[in-house]
Amino acid sequence: MSPDPQPDGAAGLDALTLAVRAFAEERDWKQFHTPKNLAMALAAEVGELLAELQWLTPAESAAVMDDPDLGPRVRAEIGDVMIYLARLADVLRVDLVDAAQAKLTDSARRYPVDRARGTAAKAPG
Amino acid sequence: MSPDPQPDGAAGLDALTLAVRAFAEERDWKQFHTPKNLAMALAAEVGELLAELQWLTPAESAAVMDDPDLGPRVRAEIGDVMIYLARLADVLRVDLVDAAQAKLTDSARRYPVDRARGTAAKAPG
Amino acid sequence: MSPDPQPDGAAGLDALTLAVRAFAEERDWKQFHTPKNLAMALAAEVGELLAELQWLTPAESAAVMDDPDLGPRVRAEIGDVMIYLARLADVLRVDLVDAAQAKLTDSARRYPVDRARGTAAKAPG
Amino acid sequence: MSPDPQPDGAAGLDALTLAVRAFAEERDWKQFHTPKNLAMALAAEVGELLAELQWLTPAESAAVMDDPDLGPRVRAEIGDVMIYLARLADVLRVDLVDAAQAKLTDSARRYPVDRARGTAAKAPG
Numbered sequence: 001m002s003p004d005p006q007p008d009g010a011a012g013l014d015a016l017t018l019a020v021r022a023f024a025e026e027r028d029w030k031q032f033h034t035p036k037n038l039a040m041a042l043a044a045e046v047g048e049l050l051a052e053l054q055w056l057t058p059a060e061s062a063a064v065m066d067d068p069d070l071g072p073r074v075r076a077e078i079g080d081v082m083i084y085l086a087r088l089a090d091v092l093r094v095d096l097v098d099a100a101q102a103k104l105t106d107s108a109r110r111y112p113v114d115r116a117r118g119t120a121a122k123a124p125g
Numbered sequence: 126m127s128p129d130p131q132p133d134g135a136a137g138l139d140a141l142t143l144a145v146r147a148f149a150e151e152r153d154w155k156q157f158h159t160p161k162n163l164a165m166a167l168a169a170e171v172g173e174l175l176a177e178l179q180w181l182t183p184a185e186s187a188a189v190m191d192d193p194d195l196g197p198r199v200r201a202e203i204g205d206v207m208i209y210l211a212r213l214a215d216v217l218r219v220d221l222v223d224a225a226q227a228k229l230t231d232s233a234r235r236y237p238v239d240r241a242r243g244t245a246a247k248a249p250g
Numbered sequence: 251m252s253p254d255p256q257p258d259g260a261a262g263l264d265a266l267t268l269a270v271r272a273f274a275e276e277r278d279w280k281q282f283h284t285p286k287n288l289a290m291a292l293a294a295e296v297g298e299l300l301a302e303l304q305w306l307t308p309a310e311s312a313a314v315m316d317d318p319d320l321g322p323r324v325r326a327e328i329g330d331v332m333i334y335l336a337r338l339a340d341v342l343r344v345d346l347v348d349a350a351q352a353k354l355t356d357s358a359r360r361y362p363v364d365r366a367r368g369t370a371a372k373a374p375g
Numbered sequence: 376m377s378p379d380p381q382p383d384g385a386a387g388l389d390a391l392t393l394a395v396r397a398f399a400e401e402r403d404w405k406q407f408h409t410p411k412n413l414a415m416a417l418a419a420e421v422g423e424l425l426a427e428l429q430w431l432t433p434a435e436s437a438a439v440m441d442d443p444d445l446g447p448r449v450r451a452e453i454g455d456v457m458i459y460l461a462r463l464a465d466v467l468r469v470d471l472v473d474a475a476q477a478k479l480t481d482s483a484r485r486y487p488v489d490r491a492r493g494t495a496a497k498a499p500g
Contacts, residue, residue, distance in 0.1 A: 012222035013138045019229055027236060028243035032430045035199075036178050036186035040286075040429035042206075043175055043293050046168045047422015053161050054415035055407045057308065061161035065217050074160075075219050078210070079228030081167075082221045085206060092190050094200050096207045097137030103204035104144055111152060118153035157305045165304035165411075168418050172297015179290035180282045183432065262472030263388045269479055277486060278493035285449075286428050286436035292456075293421045300418055303411050311411035315467050324410075325469050329478035331417075331460060332471045335453070342440050344450050346457045347387035353454035354394055361402060368403035 013096065017086045024087065035092055042084040049077040138221065142211045149212065160217055167209040174202040263346065267336045274337065285342055292334040299327040388471065392461045410467055417459040424452040
C-alpha cells in the first residue's frame, strides 16, 4: 500500500486516503478533522457541486462534461467531494467500498428488480 | 461485473461502480440518473449523515463508531454517499480518484506546508 | 410569546421566532443550539427537501403541490427549513429579513437588469 | 409591491417575497426558478453557510457575529438562504410561517416537554 497514484482506479482509493491523511498531518490540520467538521466540509463541497448544476436542465446536465468551462469545474468539485469523503472515512475507520457494497446489498432486498422496474423513482439508498 | 466485496479497498471502487451501474440498469432507473438528479440525491444523503452528527459535540463525533446505535447508522449513511458519488462519477465519466488526486495537487500548491501549518483553518479543497 | 398562527404572514415571522425559542427552552435544548449545530440541522432539513424533489423533472416539480402525497410532504419540509433558519438567526441575533434585503440590494448591483436579462443563469445570491 | 425594508420584522417577510419576485421577473429568470432548481440553489447557499462555520468549535461559532470578518459573511450567507427560501415558497405558493407553525405544532406533540427535557438530542423537526 503506497501513496503513489496508480494506473487503475484500483489501489487508487487506498493511495488517495493516505495522500489526504499525509496532507492533513503535514499541515497539522488533524485537530480540525473531527467527523463533525469533516461532514460539514463534505456538505459544503457538495453545495459547490450543486451550484454548478442548479440552473441547468437535466439534459444540459447530462452534457456538462463537454462544456469547456463547466466540465473542469464539475470535475474539480467532484474531486473535492471525494477528498473529504475519503478523509471522513479514514478518520472514522470506515472502509468506503465495503460500506457502500453493504448498503447496495440492503437496497437490492428493499427494491427487488421485478417490483422496482422503471416505476420506482428511487435509486439505491 | 460482480457485486462481491473484494479483499483490498483496491479493485473495490471499480467493482462498486459496476455494481451500482448494474443495479440501476436492472431497475430501468437510468432515466432518473441525470447528473442533476444524482447531485441532488448525493446532497440528500449527505444531509442524512449530518443529521446523525448534528447534536454531537466534536469529541462525541470522534467516538461515534463506538456507539452501538449510531456507529452502524453513520456507516450506512457513508455507504449511501459513496454509492451516489460513484454513480454520479460513472454517469459523467469522471475518474473519482484521479479527480481527487488532481485537486489535492492543486491544494498543495495553494496551501504550502510552511504557511498553512496549524494556523490555517482550511483543509484540502 | 404565543404559538398562535397569525392572519398576516406579517407579524408571523417574529411570532415564529419566539415560538421556536420557547419550544427549545421548555425542552432545555438551548445547550444543543449552537450556530454550528443549527447550521447542520438546517442543511439536514434542506437535504430532506431535496429528497422529495430529486427524481422529479423540473415540470413535475412545478406541479408538486397538486400531488396529494408529495404536496404536504414538501410543505412540511419547507416548514422545517424555516424553523431552523429562524432559530439560527435568533441565536445569532441576525434579522432574517434585513439580512436578505441587504443581500438583494447587493445582487441588484452585481446583476444589473440590462445585462442579466434572460441570459444570466444566476439568481439573487 | 415595494422593496423598502420595513421597521418590524413583520410585514418584512411579505415585502421580501415581493422584492425577490420582482428581482427575478425583471431579469427574466422565472424560467430558471422551478422548485427543483430553487431547492438546489437553497442547498448550495446553505453549503456556503456551512463553509463559514465548519472549522469553528461550537463555542467559536457562538461568538461568530463578533468577528469583524466572519460576522458579516455569516450574515450575508443567511441572507442568501432566506432569499432562496422565500423564492421557493413563493413559487410553490406555500406560506412559510404557516408551514413552520404547523410543523412546530406537530413537533410539540412528538416531543412532549416532560419526556424531551434536556435528554433528547432532537430539536423541532
